[in-house]
Amino acid sequence: MHPFTYTKAADMREALSAGRRGGRYIAGGTTLVDLMRETVERPGSLVDISTLPLREVTVTERGGLRIGALVSMAEAGAHPKVRALYPVICEALELSASAQLRNMATIGGNIMQRTRCTYFRDVTAACNKRDPGSGCAALQGYNRNHAILGTSDSCVATHPSDLAVALAALDSTVRLLGPDGERTLPLVDFLLKPGSTPNREQALRKGELITAVEIPALPRPLKSGYLKVRDRQSYEFALTSAAVALHVRGGVIREAKVAAGGVGTVPWKLPTVERHLIGERPSHRLWAEAAEHAADGAHPLTHNGFKAELLKRTVERRLRTVGGTA
Amino acid sequence: MSQPQAAVGAAVPRVDARLRVTGQAKYAADNSPDGVVHAVIVESSVGRGRVTGIDARAAEAQPGVLKVISHLNAPKLPPVEGRFPPGKPLRAFQDDRVRFFGQPVAVAVATTLEIAQHAASLMKVSYDAEISLTDLSVADAAGETQTYARGDADRALEAAAVRLESTYRTARNHHNPMEPAGIVARWDGDRLTVWEKTQWVQGTVFNLSGEFGMPPDRIRVISPFVGGAFGNAARTWVHSVIAAMAAREVERPVKLVLTRRQMYFAVGYRPAYEYGLRLGSDRRGRLTASTHDVRAESSRYETYSESVLVPGRMLYSTPNVRQAYDHVPLDVSTPWFMRGPGYSSGAYPVESAMDELAHELGVDPIELRLRNEPADDESSSLPFSTRRLRECYRAGAREFGWHRRNPKPRSTRDGDWLIGMGMAAGVYDTMRSQAQASVRLDADGTALVQSATSDMGPGTATSMSQVAADALGLTMRQVVFRLGDSLMPPAPVHAGSQTMASVGSAVQDGCDNLRKQAITLAVNDEGSPLYGADSADIVIRGGRLSLKDEPTRGETYRRLLARNERTHLEVLGSYAGPSGPEKFSLYAYAAIFAEVAVDARLGLVRVRRMLGAYDAARIVNPRLADSQAIGAMTGGIGQALLEHTVTDHRDGRIVNANLADYLVPTHADMPDLKAIFIDGQDYEADPIGVKGLGEVVIVGVAPAIANAVFNATGRRIRELPITAEALL
Incomplete structure (x- = not known):
C-alpha cells in the first residue's frame, strides 16, 4: 500500500x-x-464520507424510490419498501458478495466498484484501465470471466455489480452533487463503456459525489426478479445474470424491463428483448423467442464464448420464473 | 495386563478448541520477539529468464528500510542435495535465474510491515525474459518413463469382450489453508530459533542446517499450532530460508508472512494430470486388463512424482495391467503433496471408468466393484492386512439410500434440476515411521507427554492425550500432550496419515512402560496396599492403581510417588516403524456416495448430500474423524467442481492467485455431509491398530461427484473441475 x-x-x-x-x-x-x-x-x-447524511431510503413524489448513497447493501436489501416495490433489487443485493461485505459496502460504492478482471488487479500485467496505453492482457489471455458485450480493443473487463444490473433494468438514475451543483444522470449514461479510454469508468466530474440512486415509479403490479449464474453457490461474481421486471395487465405484457450482468463492460440493457415482450401474452415460447436476442452483438473471446448461449438461457429462465405462463 | 479403554474411541472435544476459537493459540506469525522486523518478498514478473538488474534505490530510501537482499548481495550458501523430490532445490538468491513466474527475486526488510510492503512495491527489477513453457498439454515429457506391468495388458485388451478408452484431465489445485505460510527467525550468536508454520519441526531443522551449513543442534524450530496445511507445510520452502538469511543480515529477528497471492507461487500444489485409461472386461464386468498412460507436470529443477498409479494397480482384481508415468518438466514451481496426493488424482479416471463400465453393462456400480474385489493385493502379491471395502459399500449404500438411485440417467427431476447419485471407491496406503515420545508422570498425578509432531488439523494433541490417558489410567484432564518443538523426542513428518500410527504407537509404548514401572514400584513397596500383588492383576483408573478383582485395594499415583519420594517417573516411548519388507498390503479404504443436482440448461452442479463410509481400522476419536471426513469431502467438492489454478501460458503467470478467482467451496456448497466408520482394528499395521484417515477421506470424492453428474445428466465429464461450459 x-x-x-x-x-x-x-x-x-x-x-x-x-x-x-x-x-x-x-x-x-x-x-x-x-x-x-x-x-x-x-x-x-x-x-x-461515511458519516454524511446520505443514509435515507425515501419514496419520491412520483412514487419511485430514492436510496441514499451511504445506505449499506445489507440495509437496502432488507428495507421493507425496496422489498415490496422492487424484489429484483433485493435479490441482486442478496446474491452479491458476502454478508460481511454487504454490511460494509454502500449503494454508491457498489455502483462505483471496479472490475474483477484479474489482469487489472495484477500490477505486473498490462492493463489499459489501470495503466492507460500499456495494452490489454485479457484480450489474448485468460478471459473466461470477461465481457462479450460493450467491449473494445482496449478493454474487455466486466462490470462486476449485480445491483447495477437491477438498477439499469429499472431505468434508474444517479444523483450527483459537485462543486457546480446537483445533477441527475441515467445510470446507463453514468457508467461508461471502455472505448479507447477504459480508465474512465464513470461520467463523474472532478469532486462530484453520488448522493443517491433513484428508481422511477413503474406501473403496478410489477413482478421482478434477479437470476445469477455462477460456478459456486455463494460469494462469486456472475458468469451471467438477468434482471427482469414485468408489468402484465389483462393477460398482456405492458411493460418489460430486462438487463444482463456478467457479460457487459457496463450493466447491459436488453431493449430488443424488451420490445419482443411488450404487447405479447406470457408463454414459454415467448420467453424463449425474446431471450434469443439477449446476446445480440456479442463478441466472444477465447474462453468466454459459452456466455452468449448461457446468457440467453439465463434471461429465458428469469423471464419464465417472473412471468410464468398465465 | 490390559487397561480399560475409556478415552480412546470416545468423541472427546479438542483439548485446544478453546485456545483456537478464542484466538489464544499462537501461530507462527503471532510471535513477535523483541526487536522483530518485517520482510516482504518481491517475486519475479516473468516466467523464465534472468534478472538483469535490481534498482532498490527508492526502496532503500524509505525511512525504516533496513536492507534489500537479492542475488546481487546475498551471502553464498553451501550446496545442498535434493533428496525428495530429486533435483536441485530452489535456493535463496544464489543466482540470477528465473525458473518460474513468482519466484522470489529479492526481499525488503523494514521496521514495520507497512514500510516493508511499500519498499517491496518500489523495487524495480529488470529481466532478460525467455519464452516460458507451462502448458502440460503441449509440452514434451522428460523421457524417463516409469513403468509397471503384470500380464500382457495390450493383448488382453484386444481380446476383451468389453473395452473402454478415454483420456481424463485434472486441473492443478493450489493450497489455500486459512493460515498463510509464516515464519519468525531469530539468531542468538550462531544459534537460530525459528517459529514456523510447519508439519515437521525436525525436518525444518534438518533443512535449515543444510541450507546454512550449520550443525542441527544449533537450530530450534517451534510450531505448536498450524492453521491448516494439507501437505503444503511439509517442506522447508525457500521463503523460510530467506527469512532466516534476512535475520542474520540485519541482526534482528525477522518475521515473514506470505500474501495469499504469494501462496500460489511458494508452497506447492496438486499437479495437473493427463490420464489415458483403457479398461477391458468380460461380459459380466470382470476386468481382464487395463492400461494407464499418465503425464504429470513438474518443474524443470525438481522431478516431483506421487502415487497416482496405485489405485489403478491394486484396487480391483485385474490380471493384466500396464502403466506408464511420464513427468513433463515445465517452467513452473515444483508440485507438492496436497491431501490424498496421487491417489485422489488417480482415483478419478479409474472410478469414472468403473462407473462407465457398470453403465455399459447395465450392472449396479457397487455390484461391478464387488465382482472385481481381489483376494489379495495383485500389485504386490501380499495378503491384505485388513480390507473392509465390501463393508464400506454395504454400510454406505444402506445409510445413503443407494437403492433409491435410478440407474437410468436423466430420470430424476426436481423442477429445473436433474438429480443424480454416484459413488466411488477410495484407497490410501498406511504409512508408518519410527517415532518417540517422552512420558513424564509428576508427583501431583498428572502426566506430560511430548513428541516433536504437529497438528495441522486432525487434532493430534487430543488423540494422543486419549491414547496416553488410557494407557496411564488417567483422565483426559490429567494428561497434557505437547508437540511442535524440535527439542522434543523425534517424530516423522505429520503427513501421509502416519501420525496416529507412528506417534500414537510411541505414546502408547511410553505410557505402557511408565504404567508398568509404577506398578512394579507398588508391588515391591512394603508400604503399598498392593505390595506383593501380581502386576498382571493391577489396573489403573483415574490415577488410582488397584486390583482388578478387588478395587478397594489400591492407591493413587500421587501416594505411591510421595511415599517413595519420587518427584516423577519418566519414560521414553518409541515405535520402530516397519522393519524389513512388508508382509501385508496395508491400505485404508473408502466408499463415497454423492447426490448432485444439475441445472443442465444453466450448467450448474450443486452437491446436495454426500456420505463417506471408511475402513480406517481403529478410530481413536469419532468426533475428530468426522471432522477429517467432512473437511476432505469439502476439499473433494472443490477438486470436482471448483478448484482450478489457471496459468496464462504466454508468460507463466497464475491469473487467479486469490480467493475471489480461485474458487473453493463455501458453506452453501457443502450442505449435508456425513461420515460413517466401519468398526475394526488393524494390528498388522501398527500397535494401536489404526490405518490412517486424513488422506483416504478425500480419495474418491471427485469421481463420486462426477459419476453422480453422469447419473443426473447422461454426460460423462472427463475433465476436472466440471464447469458450466462443459455441461452446456
Missing part, C-alpha cells in the same frame, strides 16, 4: 471541497482498500 493522507468529512461542504482538491471518496472501502493493498489504486488522499 502506498502512503496516503486520510481525512474525515464532517459535512457535505467539507467533503466536496476535499474532493475538488483531488481527494478520493471512501465509504465502506470494500473495493478501494482492497485495491490499495494490491497497489492497483494509489490515491494520495482519502476523504471519508
